Amino acid sequence: MMRLSAVGEFGLIRRLTRSLRTDRDVVRGVGDDAAVLRVSRRCWWLLSTDMLVEGVHFRRRQATPYQIGWKAMACGVSDIAAMGGRPRFAAVSVGLPARLTVAEAEGIYRGLTAVARRFGVNLVGGDTVRAARLTIDVAIIGETKPGAAVLRSGARVGDRIFVTGRLGGSYPSRKHLTFTPRLREAQYLMRHARPSAMMDISDGLASDLWRIAEASRVSLVVDEEQIPVSRAAGSVWHALMDGEDFELLFTLRPAVARRLCRTRPSWVRMTEIGTVVGRGAAVRLRRGDGRMRVLRPEGYRHF
Amino acid sequence: MMRLSAVGEFGLIRRLTRSLRTDRDVVRGVGDDAAVLRVSRRCWWLLSTDMLVEGVHFRRRQATPYQIGWKAMACGVSDIAAMGGRPRFAAVSVGLPARLTVAEAEGIYRGLTAVARRFGVNLVGGDTVRAARLTIDVAIIGETKPGAAVLRSGARVGDRIFVTGRLGGSYPSRKHLTFTPRLREAQYLMRHARPSAMMDISDGLASDLWRIAEASRVSLVVDEEQIPVSRAAGSVWHALMDGEDFELLFTLRPAVARRLCRTRPSWVRMTEIGTVVGRGAAVRLRRGDGRMRVLRPEGYRHF
Numbered sequence: 001m002m003r004l005s006a007v008g009e010f011g012l013i014r015r016l017t018r019s020l021r022t023d024r025d026v027v028r029g030v031g032d033d034a035a036v037l038r039v040s041r042r043c044w045w046l047l048s049t050d051m052l053v054e055g056v057h058f059r060r061r062q063a064t065p066y067q068i069g070w071k072a073m074a075c076g077v078s079d080i081a082a083m084g085g086r087p088r089f090a091a092v093s094v095g096l097p098a099r100l101t102v103a104e105a106e107g108i109y110r111g112l113t114a115v116a117r118r119f120g121v122n123l124v125g126g127d128t129v130r131a132a133r134l135t136i137d138v139a140i141i142g143e144t145k146p147g148a149a150v151l152r153s154g155a156r157v158g159d160r161i162f163v164t165g166r167l168g169g170s171y172p173s174r175k176h177l178t179f180t181p182r183l184r185e186a187q188y189l190m191r192h193a194r195p196s197a198m199m200d201i202s203d204g205l206a207s208d209l210w211r212i213a214e215a216s217r218v219s220l221v222v223d224e225e226q227i228p229v230s231r232a233a234g235s236v237w238h239a240l241m242d243g244e245d246f247e248l249l250f251t252l253r254p255a256v257a258r259r260l261c262r263t264r265p266s267w268v269r270m271t272e273i274g275t276v277v278g279r280g281a282a283v284r285l286r287r288g289d290g291r292m293r294v295l296r297p298e299g300y301r302h303f
Numbered sequence: 304m305m306r307l308s309a310v311g312e313f314g315l316i317r318r319l320t321r322s323l324r325t326d327r328d329v330v331r332g333v334g335d336d337a338a339v340l341r342v343s344r345r346c347w348w349l350l351s352t353d354m355l356v357e358g359v360h361f362r363r364r365q366a367t368p369y370q371i372g373w374k375a376m377a378c379g380v381s382d383i384a385a386m387g388g389r390p391r392f393a394a395v396s397v398g399l400p401a402r403l404t405v406a407e408a409e410g411i412y413r414g415l416t417a418v419a420r421r422f423g424v425n426l427v428g429g430d431t432v433r434a435a436r437l438t439i440d441v442a443i444i445g446e447t448k449p450g451a452a453v454l455r456s457g458a459r460v461g462d463r464i465f466v467t468g469r470l471g472g473s474y475p476s477r478k479h480l481t482f483t484p485r486l487r488e489a490q491y492l493m494r495h496a497r498p499s500a501m502m503d504i505s506d507g508l509a510s511d512l513w514r515i516a517e518a519s520r521v522s523l524v525v526d527e528e529q530i531p532v533s534r535a536a537g538s539v540w541h542a543l544m545d546g547e548d549f550e551l552l553f554t555l556r557p558a559v560a561r562r563l564c565r566t567r568p569s570w571v572r573m574t575e576i577g578t579v580v581g582r583g584a585a586v587r588l589r590r591g592d593g594r595m596r597v598l599r600p601e602g603y604r605h606f
Contacts, residue, residue, distance in 0.1 A: 001406070003401065003403070004399055004405060004408060012399075012405065012431060013431055016408060017428075020426050025392075026427055029426075029427040030427065030428045031428070034428070035394060035428045037391075040343055040345070043342065043343060047392060047394050047428070047442070049395070049396045049428075051398055051430045051434075052432075055435060056432060056433050088340075091338060093352045093353070093440045095354055095438065096307055096315075099306065100306070101304045101305060101306055102305040102309070102318065103304070103305070105307060105315060105318075105319060109319045113323065117324070122326055122329045124338035124340065125320075125332055125351070127352050128316055129354050129355075131354075131359060131436070131438070132356075132358060133436065135354070135434070137354060137396045137440040139394060139440075141340075
């Protein structure tokens with residue numbers, strides 16, 4: 001009897017999804033921040049779900065109900081942003097312990113709706129059930145023009161690698177509960193640069209660099225000294241490994257990168273951290289002394 | 304401090320959703336089996352989520368992993384069927400306890416995909432996280448022609464009230480784990496009869512009759528002796544109260560009802576159980592001796 005802990009999250013997802021069959025209206029199914037669905041010739045939709053569980057993604061004593069609701073919806077908006085889409089509709093399933101107060105349940109909804117309103121998401125329903133542990137699952141639908149969704153698989157040799165914001169320390173700083181999804185930045189990038197690949201950093205930079213590398217089948221070199229380390233992270237190790245940054249990780253063609261670095265407005269905070277150097281999935285870190293080492297995907301493990 | 308148990312599920316949902324604001328692309332938000340979304344002039348989409356929690360909706364010892372997966376996806380298909388739609392895409396969030404075996408996780412996915420394949424649903428992704436209790440949330444998208452979605456609010460005075468199948472005893476008979484969502488029946492009704500109102504019976508016939516009555520602001524009279532009682536229910540009381548039947552409850556204009564009762568094929572099992580008699584939300588039961596009594600919505604309570 002093999003337990004889940006033996007195969008890990010990615011191994012499990014691979015096992016579970018390898019037999020899925022989909023029709024031609026599914027442009028992209030499992031394996032990106034959101035699925036890409038063909039609605040009509042003029043319109044593609046994005047679909048993503050994010051489940052937050054008490055004791056795993058937050059602790060009731062360390063997060064207010066408002067923050068829990070905020071985080072749940074913000075994760076969904078972040079997924080749609082990372083595909084280059086515009087979030088439109090969300091349905092929320094909530095599992096509520098009977099010991100919760102009505103005020104706490106209302107606090108969760110205030111957090112959910114605050115993000116929804118700010119980013120133009122219509123909250124249109126969902127499910128409310130009893131549960132032993134507080135559980136929130138946000139299903140979010142976004143919109144994109146046909147062909148415009150940015151996948152993890154589009155990075156090409158020569159592309160420059162970027163991140164928004166500063167990384168690491170999301171738990172001690174509570175950023176993981178209060179973060180602003182980078183929708184505005186993503187939409188700026190879509191209008192002015194069209195990233196070749198993009199995702200949001202949820203499991204940690206190291207782990208998520210590997211996802212780009214594997215989806216695009218390319219080899220990445222990241223400059224350790226270029227990684228923007230948040231004050232709460234303290235060290236580049238934490239910036240690589242902590243996770244739940246919800247910043248954007250993206251790649252740009254070199255000419256586009258050069259132009260954007262000159263012309264971007266100051267509110268688009270982005271840092272070039274490396275280059276796509278070749279074919280075949282690999283991620284290496286160039287240390288300050290010039291030495292290279294393979295970067296292992298040791299970010300957050302779900303099991 | 305008011306606990307959730309004091310306000311009940313419906314009271315809670317009313318409180319939580321009263322401040323929601325949505326734009327004109329939301330044809331119907333909270334309050335039906337699925338939300339109705341305007342995608343384009345030619346296409347409306349339906350969005351629904353259903354969360355199942357171990358210990359609340361199923362017990363691990365009494366349900367196989369396959370049945371748990373089956374039930375989760377079948378609930379979603381049932382919601383879309385009850386709106387008169389065609390299910391198209393689903394994303395599934397799963398909270399998995401670390402003690403689960405890989406074989407059990409695979410069993411859940413086999414159940415999910417069995418329903419998906421049978422009813423033409425593309426399973427396109429979702430989220431996989433750790434959880435103390437097994438939790439599955441299915442977000443499902445369905446398709447309908449503009450104006451064709453059947454709401455709970457369309458019942459009119461004079462309409463006849465129908466249900467499919469036989470009701471009650473869904474827990475002892477394990478029907479709640481193995482049921483066939485009534486998509487085929489719903490699609491037959493859409494082609495040949497166009498119900499004025501429709502929903503699936505999840506919280507119990509009594510409770511769900513009240514939902515139609517309240518949404519349509521009409522008064523229903525149900526003939527106790529006409530209610531199709533399943534063998535496992537044993538009594539009409541259980542058929543009214545048990546819940547999780549996942550049969551269709553719908554209303555038809557009287558002329559349509561007469562025609563359909565003559566012409567329907569034998570596989571469309573439907574029973575006329577009553578009539579919409581007037582305005583103002585009410586549900587009454589006509590007993591065998593002709594006496595009437597108010598039917599209280601005493602079906603399944605989530606809190």
